[in-house]
Amino acid sequence: MAIDNENGYMTQEELEEKGILLTSLDKLFNWARSWSLWPFQFGLACCAIEMICTTQARFDISRFGYEVFRNSPRQADVMIIAGTITEKMRPSVERLYHQIAEPRWVIAMGNCAISGGPFVDSYAVVPGADDIVPVDIYIPGCPPRPEALIHGMLQLKEKVNSPAKVRFKKYGK
């Protein structure tokens, strides 16, 4: 295999192709992380009720191992922003996001968290969670059905598990 970099090192992808242990370990970590996304118990509005429903007997997100809702941000992996973010809540959301230990992901659940939803023209509403925190998965709906949240979690699992798939084209493969 040719080394075509100017500085003579192999790129991450080339290393990966050769199956260097380091990247295998990375894969193991990604696998573990993707199967163990513990959400942060943090509800804002209507969508929070659907988030609770997702853990309940009927929809049961615990099948995928995601039912471990942690109350402390330190132990959570995924922040599900379930509901309208208001201006009064904005600093808290921001702070809570930063309190979550890395690696962390954000799911914007519901139209309010995506764009402000029906309240977008209000003086008190933040138009979308991506104003404050980087969002990984958007789940539309007002509120989204619990199945949609489960689907969103599984999409996040895919994303975590195979970073190459979701990488922007302009940043390489």
Add this chain to the structure above:
Amino acid sequence: MENKINYQEMLTGKFGDKVVINAEKSYEVYANADNSLEVLEFLKAEGLNFLADISSADYKDYFEVVYQLYSFDDPDHLIVKVKLTHDNPQVTSLTSLWATADWLEREVYDLMGITFINHPNLERILTWEGFEGHPLRKDFVSKSGRK
């Protein structure tokens, strides 16, 4: 929906022309900013002991504070309205009569900017620290963050 007791008559008997009667609606009276406390105190003693709501409306040239009075025991209902000028929207607080007036008045103050005299703790309740203006006023320009 007719009231069992004619509160309008009762009020005119007690306060004379200081209370204005709404002839169209038998359950509506207008009080003044200075005597609203006495009117409501009188009505509370007469059995309208449930202050359901304090709301307000902006009619561009004047404000109205609307007290919804009910009774816990029978179906009587009376609306007491107080008209306030735009320059000096002030009315006496009802916190001495009902504890619930505390939060309800704070809400009206926060959103409509009507000052309640003798309120123990008149500060914003729903909007955040540093918010300017009173959103429910008609001249409030709503600035949304929409891009």
Add this chain to the structure above:
Amino acid sequence: MKTQTYTLNLGPQHPSTHGVLRVVLELDGETCVGSKTHVGYLHRGIEKILEDRTYPQVIPYTDRLDYLAGINNNLVYVQTMEKMMNIEIPERAEYIRVMLAELMRIASHMVGIGIYIMDLGAISAVFYPFIEREKILDMMAHLSGSRMTFNYMRIGGLAHDIHSDFKPELDKFIVEFPRFIEDYHRLIDDNEIFIARTKNVGTITAEKAKSYGLTGPNLRACGVKHDIRKTNPYGIYNRFDFEVPVGEIGDCYDRYVVRMKEVEESFKIIQQAYKELPDGPVMAKVPKLIKPPIGDVYHQTENPKGVLGCYVVSDGTPKPSRVHFRRPSFNNISIFDEIFIGHKIADIIAILASFDFVLGEVDA
């Protein structure tokens, strides 16, 4: 020994504040000596938004006030508008409205009770009521297309008639529900720990409750027999036979008992309404463009959380000049600062949970 008090900030993110309530507690050890409740973390400015919507467009926003009982919120608004415009609505629509409102009351109380017991530490107890709630939500979803935000009622009736699936589903629910109630009573009522945690905790006297404008189950738990469905019957509630359950001393246990009994009463109303359900249209003749006369109307109904009032001011245009809601949770939780004092942190959690408030409604 000189001791110091300290401040504990409960919320806005806390598992037991049911959303984004914030309570700043002044604690002496575990005992509360001072408290200040902060609300507004979910203040979306609904009342301002509504000034910029047409009258029918208001209905979906009411769903998002008390999002656990959307139908009841629809109801108060459409009834206010019907009162304002003097619209008589068809009998069938009235009956369906009552049925749905009572179903949603059950669903809302299921959440209230379940989360209450969960906050006391019995996590499994939240699962069983939610199963029953799912059945109701299923019916509602088949009917309106949404699980929580229904937008099903219209000024003058209903969006459309009930669906052919609705009756079998309701039949099934009517058969299955009493068993759940029985089981749940067996599970919770005599539990020593539950009783120890809730009896004589957060006691509210009738006088204080009236002064603070408490309504709904929280007021009735204090022994005040006040239910708008009985005192100022709206719609067709005077046709049904039901009791208004009241508590004795207004502690957390009474609030649980009253809610459980209320669920049974609602169930009775549903059965009666279902039996008498007439045929016919579900929508009155209403102009396409709704332009009510100039004036204002206040109307209130009994929501699962308490008395929900709606005040609409019309200036004769197709858009309301002012829409205001009397939100029961807002009034209910204003009593917190007073009753928290002297209680332990665990009791405060019990009181918070027993009040069954919804932040969407508190903050509007």
Add this chain to the structure above:
Amino acid sequence: MEFFNKIFVYIAQFIRETLAALGFTPVWVEMGMGTVYLVAILGVCTLAALFYVLWERKLAGYIQYRPGPNRLGPNGWFQTVADAIKLLTKEDIVPCGADKAVHLLAPVFIFVPTVLALAVVPFGEGMAAIDLDLGIFYLIAVTSLSTIPIFMGGWGSNNKYSLLGAMRAVAQMVSYEIPLVFSLLGVVLITGTLQLQGIVEAQSKVWFVFLQPIAFLIFIIAATAETNRAPFDLPEGESELTAGIYTEYSGMKWALFFLAEYCNLFIVSAIGVTVFLGGWQGPFLPSWVWFFIKTHLLFSFFIWIRWTFPRIRVDQLMNFGWKFLVPLSLANVFITGIGVYIYYNGLGW
């Protein structure tokens, strides 16, 4: 049969003989054996914790009308493996203002009493790493140490929730230590020995749960409190103190606390089985299989309790401990003492 019964004893013997044959002096042989035992105990305790975390989730799911984890691996059995690996790779956060050394040492120390306690537990016939003459005494002494790391964790975090949790933990664990000890004393009075193997052998005819039913009840209650499990999970008190003492712990440190909780519960179940439920005794199956079956059942019982009851309040907890459990356990010891005296000496007429 006899072979399977003693398979681990034979393995230990084999290693010992091999070490001796390799020419190590007896001191080194003992050291080597110590290492082997330590590895075995750590293995048992990690495996048990990993298994029981998932078992609890599954059993809780069963109680709550749902399947529980069932996607990763056969029927979801690899779920905790993924969780453990993920926790290993999480960022380690030390809050500003925290007492760094204490914050770091707490999760390390929490494992010490756990491992020490497992050293004397008889997993089967002749299968204790060390069979101390003062077995029960040692167990009680060692397990009560776990209060200290929990308090360290709460104190070191610089968080009010943690501190409140830590205060509750100390009060609770110290108070419930007493009924726990007294409940075990009744058994000791009957057997006349503190040695765990001796206690197990004394139960060959009748389990002590039948001779000491009240002591067993007290033991179950006090043990639940000692391990901070619901309805006595006040130090963590999820709905009250967000995550109590663990609020500021992330990643591996939190995982250590979490594993220790399950290990402690495993130990408590093991003690309960050893002292009250006949230990490794049972027909047909090898002794260590019996031991694990019984421990598993007792553990499942603790899980059942946890997912059923509400949490009690801190003052009720203390009242219940001091005003009810302590007098009851004392009375139990007293009555047992009289019974034992009469049994050995007759009534004296």
